[in-house]
Amino acid sequence: MNIQKTAFQTNHIFYKILLFVLLFSASAKAQIQKVEPPFWYAGMKNPELQIMFYGKNIAQYETSVSNNVAIKNVEKTENPNYLFVTIDTQNLKASELVFSFKANNKVAFTQKYSLKERRANSADRKSYDSSDLIYLIMPDRFANGNPKNDSNASLTEKANRTEPAGRHGGDIEGIIKNLDYISSLGATTIWNTPLCEDNDKQHSYHGYAQSDVYKIDSRYGTNEDYVRLSSEMHKKDMKLVMDYVTNHWGITHWMMKDIPTKNWFNQFENFTQTHHRREVITDIHASKIDQEVCVDGWFVPSMPDLNLRNPLVAKYLTQNAIWWIEYANLDGFRVDTYNYSDQTAMANWAKSITNEYPNFNIVGEIWMHNQANLAYWQKDSKIGAIENYNSNLPSVMDFTLQSQVTSAFNESEGTWDNGMIKFYNNFAMDYLYPNTNNILVFAENHDTDRMNDKFKYDFPKYKLAMTLLATVRGIPQVYYGSEIGMGGDKGKGDADIRRDFPGGWGGDKNNALTKEGRTAEQAQYFDFTSKLFNWRKSNEAIHTGKMTHYIPENNTYVYFRYNDKKTVMVVFNNNAKAQTVKTNRFKENIKNFKSGKDVLTGKTFDLATEITLEPKSALVLELE
Known part of the structure; x- marks a missing residue:
């Protein structure tokens, strides 16, 4: 008779513990619906991390973090379903933190949170x-x-x-x-x-x-x-x-x-x-x-x-x-x-x-x-x-x-x-x-x-x-x-x-x-x-070179992109008819260059006197 009673008590305690664990797990799942950011990175220049926890009445709980991580601020709003927790990640290495949420000094549920390793030279x-x-x-x-x-x-x-x-x-x-x-x-x-x-x-x-x-x-x-x-x-x-x-x-x-x-x-x-x-x-x-x-x-x-x-x-x-x-x-x-x-x-x-x-x-x-x-x-x-x-x-x-x-x-x-x-x-x-x-x-x-x-x-x-x-x-x-x-x-x-x-x-x-x-x-x-x-x-002259342009004449427009190593001359004819552009006006940038090679056609143009352009066309000349 005593043996049966002891077995009954043991089973009863076991089922109570199991019930508690199940309820605890269900509570944790139901309590936190979103965590944002979902994870973070160790070694950021700004060590303050604001984590938003979202769940039914989550603001009623007190919060703490594992690994002796300092909580700098806990902010609640008029909506009890949000909790904004700011922690200090200074000197923290990549690791898994655990947030504990307490009610009446007892842990009601926990939430894992990852600090990940950053890429090299990120x-x-x-x-x-x-x-x-x-x-x-x-x-x-x-x-x-x-x-x-x-x-x-x-x-x-x-x-x-x-x-x-x-x-x-x-x-x-x-x-x-x-x-x-x-x-x-x-x-x-x-x-x-x-x-x-x-x-x-x-x-x-x-x-x-x-x-x-x-x-x-x-x-x-x-x-x-x-x-x-x-x-x-x-x-x-x-x-x-x-x-x-x-x-x-x-x-x-x-x-x-x-x-x-x-x-x-x-x-x-x-x-x-x-x-x-x-x-x-x-x-x-x-x-x-x-x-x-x-x-x-x-x-x-x-x-x-x-x-x-x-x-x-x-x-x-x-x-x-x-x-x-x-x-x-x-x-x-x-x-x-x-x-x-x-x-x-x-x-x-x-x-x-x-x-x-x-x-x-x-x-x-x-x-x-x-x-x-x-x-x-x-x-x-x-x-x-x-x-x-x-x-x-x-x-x-x-x-x-x-x-x-x-x-x-x-x-x-x-x-x-x-x-x-x-x-x-x-x-x-x-x-x-x-x-x-x-x-x-x-x-x-x-x-x-x-x-x-x-x-x-x-x-x-x-x-x-x-x-x-x-x-x-x-x-x-x-x-x-x-x-x-x-x-x-x-x-x-x-x-x-x-x-x-x-x-x-x-x-x-x-x-x-x-x-x-x-x-x-x-x-x-x-x-x-x-x-x-x-x-x-x-072409670095195009990427970061200087620009000199000339006031358009007859709906033609000329500008130069250049650095110490290269000069590119760009000539536009926006007319419906062919146009001839006199080059003497551009001596400031042409300097001692004799010719320019069009990067699209490979054709070379003599810069001595003039350049003729087809209707509605442009030349991109690398000066030589």
């Missing part, structure tokens, strides 16, 4: 610069390397290639499989429009309304696929640029269902959309309400505006950016809608990143058509210094030049204001910029008119535009498909300027990704572009 990584050519890809429209991931049960919008503005199935695998094509064009760097999850019900293909900024959209692939893209590119000496968005997320972002704090997003009493008049940011006469609506208004109704003045938000975005750099081994950022956010917060964001990575390049989208407005936003701007402001943003996009490319080359007769004088006037304003070599130059991107459409598919005009981009100061960027003559009418909607690349999908009748598959017209475009930009790759 802080000193080289970024993209003026020696590069950036190839801009809209991944959903480039190539479908893995048809199995075209749709996902957990994401709303499914693949439908018959819908122009739908998901078409392009993915990371499609980019990886076509890296040789991109490299053969002369491109050294790829900028993809955002690849993080965008769970909008429609038009999610563009990626700018992100629903999870720590997760690659499964219709593009996985986080591991993105890391593999970076790795495969680096094997080919190519660089990967992430399109980063600081101003807004998507309406379907997981936080929108349970906002961490009321001022995580900018909100007015009634829905307020930005007026897009960003001149008010630097306007000394601007009203406060105009400035407030500009910065705090939502970009569109489906994109909640992030409040970077909230320190929790600012830290979250800074760490997210750094996490992607480390995790995916990135080579740079392009930042969307850069000056729609609070300018002080953005300066701090950029400074935090470049403090960790001194050579890391970040180009901001400042979509304005005035050089002073653009130059204000580049790091160390003298214009910004008037207001004691430094953006810390290394690079800006040259939208003033972009708008001239698709207009000037359509103007076959030069006047006081039209034709090649537009380029002269643009570069005459370069004194405003702190660093003209580090400006992104382009004729088009995923938001603008397509260049070939604006030129009515006139190949000579395309050649003029590409020659300009390849030989002026700055970092050239080419939009996917233009190099094979692709176009699109923005008047028909954004989807038309974001068409599928022919050959990117199995069954495409035309495969322009291969030499054999290109039509004669596509080959004409590609061969010219490839020869031009592959020549540019090794």
